[in-house]
Amino acid sequence: MKNIMILATGGTIAGVAHSGADTIHYQPAVLPVEALLSEIGPLKDIASLSSEQIAQIDSADMTQDIWLLLANRANVLLQQPDIDGIVITHGTDTLEETAYFLNLAIKSGKPVVLVGAMRPSTAISPDGPMNLYNGIILAASPAARDKGVLVALNDTINSSRDVTKTNTSLQDTFKAPELGYLGYLADGSPYFYRIPTRRHTYMTEFNIGTITELPQVDILYGHVNDNGALAYAAAANGAKGIVYAGVGNGNMSQAIKQAFRELQSQGVVIVRSTRVNNGIVSRNGAVDDDHYHFVAADTLSPQKARILLMLALTKTRDTSEIQEIFWRY
Template sequence: MFKSFARACAVGLIALASLAAQAGELPQVVIVATGGTIAGAGASAVNSASYQAAKVPVDKLLASVPELNTVARVRGEQAFQIASESFTNEHLLTLGRKVAELVAKPDVDGVVVTHGTDTLEETAFFLNLTIHTDKPIVVVGSMRPGTALSADGALNLYDAVAVAGEPTARAKGVLVVMDDCIWSGRDVAKTINIRTDAFQSPWGPLGMIVEGKSYWFRAPVKRHTSNSEFDIANLTTLPRVDVGYGSGNANGDAFKAFAAAGAKAVINAGTGNGSVSKEVVPTLQELTARGVTVVRSSRVTGGGFVIRNAEQPDDKYGWVAAHDLNPQKARILTMLGLTVTNDPAQLQRMFWEY
């Protein structure tokens, strides 16, 4: 009897929240769905690592978490229904335009983007660099499909909506909310693929969210959103930028192939401090002479930090050091940078500032 009474009370509270939302007392948050695990389904409740992503449409996703109505007036829009490993530059541009259109509306207080976790960090960084707004934009995913035991998607989505409607989340850039943590979209990265605490940043979270309430501990200092020199409104295409992975016995073949296929820049995902194998250096020098931008990043998990003119004479070669951005995020910034300039000095400035 007690459980039935408690459930009835919960349903009543959700109904009251819905009435309050209709009266305009709650923030309005739009959820833009793109697919991913958070919209996935497995064959059984024990399938938490093997499942099909991007199966559940946004309306059913929202209906599965009625508690959203206690923290915001929510509505959903289906941008894509794909697994995020298939996210292309065209998807980034389309999504960016949609988010920019939404945050420009006076009756929208925040936007949540549901996304597959494989490339979630790249999309978050792209939006962080291209959307001119102080309104909260939150990217969220899940590590387990909604059909799994201990699925994390429902709570992650609830937390993301709560943060997106929170005035204290304004002007902090694009955020990623996962596993009770609020991360900067700039520096968070997926570090493991089978645990719910998969997303981490070498500099720690910006804050935590507990039972729908945000607690903040630091703020981003790098340029973002309304303070960015990049604007989605000015972007029609993005130049090709490819990533070559450093390892023992590395050679320059991949970089040559990238350039032959039309790459305007290559990212060296180097060992350690963005190191470049002696077998690869001549190839990258040759590509630089042909006008291909070379960026040294690090493949180190959880905090590769590339120091300019260490390991390689960047000034002499005209190369760019990726600072603390991992290879996939270095690719995003390099693409955007090349829409403005191909001057290595200016590109290096961007890596220091963003």
């Protein structure tokens, strides 16, 4: 029997409402992890479980300090021969960000799976217990090894790099719209149909154990008549990098280009992403990146490009080296 550790951080999966029919007005992060596990008794025959409450928060309140705490604790646990995998319970609002950070920070090939819920635990038909059940099955499966940090909700398996929340309230919200699921969970077993090809976990160059604080990186959203005022404000507030969610193929106005050129002279690194849901932000496509010394985000969403840029800035400030990092991950 596999030994699986549950690390809990709160979220809707631990939420409580006054009515079983209320799936909107509820208090997240109420139930402790032991209460969540009590709802999935059948797992006693599948895995030996232990648990820790790392945080008890709405995932909108997730912080980078908690990320570092979570990653370091997970790395300690995964080094232990008697721990076969980890499941992390998390609110869905920022689950994809935590998952991708851990995908770059975990130093083990053992399975790490994030799960959450779209309905509170008190709902007439809560999705949390089944998601947690499936997450533990996935973490206990040898098939999940060496595939990076995974996200398991609604009977699907997703790569943390590609997955995103696509709907504000439906249970099938977590998808990789263009690249697709890695697989499915059915009848108590995982079925994989593709694997991640970008570097992850123990293949990465990032040493979280030596980091006490991540560099400040802000995201700006492209729009008509954007004059660059927020870019200057971000830099004045201490941003070491800016991810620009540009229009189309990461395009931007002349005013924004000028603002970014001035900020680069102050040492701020600029990454071009896009506000479009799918597609590659290609280097030297809509903007001459070689000329402006911008970094193209490839297929990473703005929020995930921000995470990779933060970690890249712990290694280098050279934009050509950072671009290579974006190609690798």
